[in-house]
Amino acid sequence: MKEFRVWLKLTTNTFQQVLTNKFLMGLFLIAKLLRISLFLLFLHFLFQGTDNLAGYSKDQIIFFYLSFNLVDSLSQTIFREVYRFRELILSGRLDFVLIKPINPLIRTLLGGSDLMDLFILGLILSTTIWYGLKTDPTFLNWLLYLVLILNSLLIAASFHIFVLGMGIISTTVDHMIMVYRDLVSLGRIPVDLYIQPIRAILTFVIPLGVMMTFPAKVLMGLLSPEYILISILLSLTLFYLSLRFWGYSLKHYQSAGG
Amino acid sequence: MQKYWTIFSLSWQNEFTYRINFILWRVRNILGFLMVYFLWSGIFLTQTQIFGYSQNQILTYIFIALLVRAMVMSAPSADNIGSEIGSGDLSNYLLKPVGYLKFWFTRDLSSKLLNLSFVVLELTVLYLIFKPDIQPPNILSFLAFLISAILATITYFFLSTTARFIAFWAPEDTWGLAFILFVLIESLGGGLFPLDILPDTFYTILQFTPFPYLLYFPIAIFAGKVQSFQILPVLLQSFVWVIGIYLLNIILWKKGLRTYTSAGR
Numbered sequence: 001m002k003e004f005r006v007w008l009k010l011t012t013n014t015f016q017q018v019l020t021n022k023f024l025m026g027l028f029l030i031a032k033l034l035r036i037s038l039f040l041l042f043l044h045f046l047f048q049g050t051d052n053l054a055g056y057s058k059d060q061i062i063f064f065y066l067s068f069n070l071v072d073s074l075s076q077t078i079f080r081e082v083y084r085f086r087e088l089i090l091s092g093r094l095d096f097v098l099i100k101p102i103n104p105l106i107r108t109l110l111g112g113s114d115l116m117d118l119f120i121l122g123l124i125l126s127t128t129i130w131y132g133l134k135t136d137p138t139f140l141n142w143l144l145y146l147v148l149i150l151n152s153l154l155i156a157a158s159f160h161i162f163v164l165g166m167g168i169i170s171t172t173v174d175h176m177i178m179v180y181r182d183l184v185s186l187g188r189i190p191v192d193l194y195i196q197p198i199r200a201i202l203t204f205v206i207p208l209g210v211m212m213t214f215p216a217k218v219l220m221g222l223l224s225p226e227y228i229l230i231s232i233l234l235s236l237t238l239f240y241l242s243l244r245f246w247g248y249s250l251k252h253y254q255s256a257g258g
Numbered sequence: 259m260q261k262y263w264t265i266f267s268l269s270w271q272n273e274f275t276y277r278i279n280f281i282l283w284r285v286r287n288i289l290g291f292l293m294v295y296f297l298w299s300g301i302f303l304t305q306t307q308i309f310g311y312s313q314n315q316i317l318t319y320i321f322i323a324l325l326v327r328a329m330v331m332s333a334p335s336a337d338n339i340g341s342e343i344g345s346g347d348l349s350n351y352l353l354k355p356v357g358y359l360k361f362w363f364t365r366d367l368s369s370k371l372l373n374l375s376f377v378v379l380e381l382t383v384l385y386l387i388f389k390p391d392i393q394p395p396n397i398l399s400f401l402a403f404l405i406s407a408i409l410a411t412i413t414y415f416f417l418s419t420t421a422r423f424i425a426f427w428a429p430e431d432t433w434g435l436a437f438i439l440f441v442l443i444e445s446l447g448g449g450l451f452p453l454d455i456l457p458d459t460f461y462t463i464l465q466f467t468p469f470p471y472l473l474y475f476p477i478a479i480f481a482g483k484v485q486s487f488q489i490l491p492v493l494l495q496s497f498v499w500v501i502g503i504y505l506l507n508i509i510l511w512k513k514g515l516r517t518y519t520s521a522g523r
Contacts, residue, residue: 027434031441038445045456046301049308054300170278182286186293193300198292 003106007113014080014112025116032120036069039188054193059134060220064190066128067216071149072184073117073124075156080114081107082160083177085167094168095255105246108164109157135220144228148215154235155211159184161242165249171256187212207234261356262364269334269368284376287324291384294320294450309455315481316452317390321381322477323449328377330410330472331443332369333418335362340422340432346520359511363415370411395480402489406476409496414443414472416503423507426514429521448474454483468503471496 018025040062047058056064085108088094097104132145163176183206186194191202191209203209210231217223273280298320302313311319339362342348351358385392395403421436444450446469453461453474464470475492478484484492 021430023428024431024434027431027438031434031437034438035441035445038441042445042451046308046451049455050301050305052304053297054303176282179282179286179289182289186289188293189297189300194292194296195299198296 003102006102007106007110010107010111011113011115015115018114018116028116029119032117033123036120036124039065054190056190056192059131060216061189063128063131063135063219064213064216065188066124066131067149067219068187068212069124070121070128071152071156071212071215073121074149074153075160076114077117077121078113078153079109079156079160080117081111082109082163084112085164089167089171089256092255094253098250098253104250105161105164105243109160132219137219137221141219141221144223145215145219148218148228148231151231151235152211152215154239155207158235158238158242161239161246165242165245168249168253184208184212190216204234207231207238210234262360265356265361265364266368269365270372273369273372280372284373284380287327287377288380288384291320291324294323295388309452311452311455314391315483317388318392318481319452319477321384321390321392322480323473324381324384325374325377326407326410326473326476326480327449328373329370329407330414330476332373333366333415334369335366335415336418336422336436338362339419340425340436343422343425343514343518344429344432348518349520359419359507362419366415393482395482398486399479399482399489402484402493403476403480405493406471406479406496409493409500410472410476412500413468413496413503416500416507417468417472420503420507420510423510423514426510426517443469443472446470447472448477452478452483454478465495468499471499 043058043062043065046053047061051057053061088097088108094104094108097107100107132142137145159180160177163180166176186202187208190213191199192213194202199209203213214223214227214231218228295317298313298316301308302316306312308316342351348358351361394400417439418436421439422432424435425432446453446464446467448470453464453470456464471492475484475496479489479492
């Protein structure tokens with residue numbers, strides 16, 4: 001409860017800070033909307049020259065892309081503090097986080113969620129539901145979709161914890177979060193499009209398929225119950241490993257710059 | 259000239275100081291390539307041609323795109339100029355006997371040379387994996403490709419630095435405008451797909467913007483998608499964009515310096 005109050009306070013502060021510069025916020029929102037719209041436009045034009053992409057229809061491919069954006073935007077909103085972590089390490093200010101009576105992982109992972117993305121999240125969510133309805137899902141499909149979206153967020157949390165841990169161990173790395181972002185962007189298209197063994201790696205080693213493709217597939221009724229179970233087990237294992245890695249990295253913190 | 263050569267040399271050494279960063283940056287480029295490659299491969303599972311392109315032509319296109327991106331878009335200046343103006347660090351440079359924009363252009367060239375040498379290695383590995391049937395261009399097309407890529411590099415430098423000059427008037431907005439510009443280049447520059455697959459009206463409108471001249475036209479010239487009689491007009495249009503954006507850059511730089519108060523110093 002204490003952690004929740006701190007998170008709420010930090011998030012409120014971040015949001016107020018963002019609101020003080022409405023011009024910058026406007027530019028960000030325009031850029032993010034442009035990025036999504038232009039890729040959708042590209043998919044639209046692409047399907048003027050073909051009627052399917054590896055067996056998927058235009059609406060299905062768009063739904064895959066929108067589901068990707070839903071998970072991506074949600075994780076950017078929730079874990080935005082990770083993007084500011086490097087500065088905390090380089091300046092040595094992580095010392096001040098560690099000595100405070102709050103779990104440092106919660107502070108560095110969730111502290112200061114970026115509510116700016118909430119504006120476009122509403123738009124992404126409504127468009128995703130609109131395209132999802134076109135695939136005639138049942139109530140159970142929607143329920144499983146929601147479960148797998150939450151599962152994706154757990155995987156995203158694990159990836160972000162790994163990035164935090166790497167930041168502590170190697171102070172020279174500042175591209176790590178961007179590598180994560182590029183890795184995740186491979187999920188803009190269903191992992192079925194990648195050849196083996198890349199597909200297997202993207203599904204089970206770096207569970208990008210589980211994170212970005214599986215939720216959309218379950219809504220379309222294209223995912224068997226075994227895969228749903230494997231997805232959940234996989235994300236729980238990854239989350240556990242990321243927590244162990246975080247603990248390991250903290251033991252190696254050298255307070256460089258502090 | 260000697261001082262810029264020293265900057266070039268120091269910048270080159272600096273890149274090697276942060277080796278893991280550099281390797282990760284290269285990894286990011288490969289990831290981008292893979293996404294585009296497999297997206298297109300998915301289409302060719304069920305057909306042999308799309309918008310007049312065969313699978314091999316598309317593969318050639320995205321291979322060359324990786325090379326041109328390394329040449330045109332690797333630029334440390336793009337990450338630094340805005341924050342230096344916003345934080346007042348620009349003053350340090352203004353006191354020194356170096357041109358600020360020349361300083362960053364030199365650093366960009368150093369970064370580009372390093373990236374190009376690595377991209378050649380990556381392309382070799384990718385070539386051995388995917389084995390595309392890349393047809394080498396004739397001498398004329400190759401020369402035109404080089405000129406076009408150099409013009410694109412200069413255009414990108416002036417375009418990205420001009421976007422950063424917003425920091426003179428809004429020090430906290432150092433990369434808001436640049437973010438929009440980056441999204442437009444990513445989507446409409448031709449790195450993801452050849453722009454001539456777009457409907458004619460859309461394609462024609464795009465030619466009145468600088469974006470196709472940054473990636474699409476250099477790649478299309480190399481891949482032989484631009485007819486010989488069209489090459490000169492394309493190069494002229496690229497040149498006009500260089501001049502136009504350069505003039506805008508200089509005007510905004512001068513106006514910006516008049517506004518600059520070195521806040522934070």
